[in-house]
Amino acid sequence: MMVGRGEGQPAAGGPALHIPVLLDEVVSALCVREGGVYLDGTFGAGGYARAILGRGARVIALDRDPKAVAGGEKLVDASQGRLSLAQGRFGQLDVVARGLGVARLQGVVLDIGVSSMQIDEASRGFSLRHDAPLDMRMESKGRTAADILAEEDEETIANILYHYGEERASRRIARAIVADRATAPYRSTLQLAEMIERVAPAKPGEFTHAATRSFQALRIAVNDELGELARALFAAEAVLAEGGRLAVVTFHSLEDRIVKQFFAQRSGRGQAASRLLPGEPKPAAPTFAVPSGQPITPTESEREANPRSRSAKLRYGERTGAAPRGADQELLALTRLPRARHRRG
Numbered sequence: 001m002m003v004g005r006g007e008g009q010p011a012a013g014g015p016a017l018h019i020p021v022l023l024d025e026v027v028s029a030l031c032v033r034e035g036g037v038y039l040d041g042t043f044g045a046g047g048y049a050r051a052i053l054g055r056g057a058r059v060i061a062l063d064r065d066p067k068a069v070a071g072g073e074k075l076v077d078a079s080q081g082r083l084s085l086a087q088g089r090f091g092q093l094d095v096v097a098r099g100l101g102v103a104r105l106q107g108v109v110l111d112i113g114v115s116s117m118q119i120d121e122a123s124r125g126f127s128l129r130h131d132a133p134l135d136m137r138m139e140s141k142g143r144t145a146a147d148i149l150a151e152e153d154e155e156t157i158a159n160i161l162y163h164y165g166e167e168r169a170s171r172r173i174a175r176a177i178v179a180d181r182a183t184a185p186y187r188s189t190l191q192l193a194e195m196i197e198r199v200a201p202a203k204p205g206e207f208t209h210a211a212t213r214s215f216q217a218l219r220i221a222v223n224d225e226l227g228e229l230a231r232a233l234f235a236a237e238a239v240l241a242e243g244g245r246l247a248v249v250t251f252h253s254l255e256d257r258i259v260k261q262f263f264a265q266r267s268g269r270g271q272a273a274s275r276l277l278p279g280e281p282k283p284a285a286p287t288f289a290v291p292s293g294q295p296i297t298p299t300e301s302e303r304e305a306n307p308r309s310r311s312a313k314l315r316y317g318e319r320t321g322a323a324p325r326g327a328d329q330e331l332l333a334l335t336r337l338p339r340a341r342h343r344r345g
Contacts, residue, residue: 020047021309022249025296026109027051029247029316036106039097039239041090041232044068046075048109053079057106060097061085064138064223087139091231094239104241110232111249112225128211131190136215136222145218149186154178159337164226164254165217169200173214189215216252226335229255233262234327237287240319246288247316256295258334259315263290265328267317284325288317 020026026048030038034056040049043061045068052059061083063069069087076083088096090110097105134146149157154174161170176199177186186192196211220226236246250256263269268286295313303310 019306019309020051021111021306021312022296022298022302022314023047023051025314026247026249027055029296029314030107030109030245032057033106037097037102037104038107038109039093039105039236040109041093042109042111043072043085044111046072048111049083050075052107052109053082058082059084060100060102060105062088062090062093062096064089066140089228089231091228091235093232094235097239103239105236105239105244106241107245107247108236108240109247109249110229110236112229112251112255128189128193128209128215131188134187134189134192134218136219138223143222145222146185146187148218148221149177149192150181156337160221161214161217163217163337164220165213165215166253167200167213167217170214172199220254224335226254226258227332229258230262230332230335231327233259233331234324237266237319238324238326242319242321244319245316246319247314249312249314251311251313254334256313256315258331260295261334262328262331263288263315263317265331266325285322286320287322287324289320290315290317 030052032038032052032055036057038052038057038059040052040059040061043049043063046061049059049061049072059079059082061072063072063085064087066087069085072083072085076085084100086096093108097103134144134149136145137143143151148160152160154177157177158170158174161167161173167173173196176195180186180195184191186195192214193209193211196214197209200210202208202210233246233248240246248259250259266286266288267290268283269290294315297314298306298309298312
């Protein structure tokens, strides 16, 4: 289950309610230098930003959630001008950095997924532990999960559940949603969770709720999380200085696959000029050097102290001096649903 990202403490002076995942490993991967400028694309409660500030660096921080930005005001005040915090998507991190007069960054960190704070706030509809509206929006604007279930056709709903949640019973669940919505559209988390538990119960020995994968899939669809991740990787490549570091913490195989493939492509892994056919163009120069020994995962002690870190993986790379390659259609294809054929499954 991709629960989401672990977060740091609330703004300066607040209680320590959330734990940033792989904090020491992320700071080490970024190779934080005093006086450098680093971008935290997923501010949350400020765990990574606080640690980077503690090394004497400047931080530009982003978060899609306006509540997270508001909650960081005390840390901004305490940073003595070294923390800039703005609401925005990390897929546009290069635009934000340049808008603040920063042409090159020494590091970028991305902690993918929904935050612990968002999960714990029942009214947001991210968790199936509480009965709440089927919302799941990180920015509180745009279509909700309830809208998707009310408006999309059966095949599209099934594709969302299968592609983004790896839900094996996706067609059965989608069929039930479409059959029910004419008289009882799905508007609450409990309503949806109870139906999924009824039509596709968890198998013996499974410890997660039967609706976990479907909830994850809907959240990813509502927030275009995989598309934002791909755009953030391209943006980081564009704005990182030579020698700058990109560190990405993921919590699910879908996310990790995108990050892994990005670093493989950008580092030239598996490409050899001697194997090219006559007349075939040489591969582009690597834009990242990727150290061995990845992915980095939490220690046993961290997993015990913070169960939400169990599935976390950290991958990182160092920017070379090669020109950025821009958007990659092969990578973007991993973020999209297969085209609906409008057939009932």
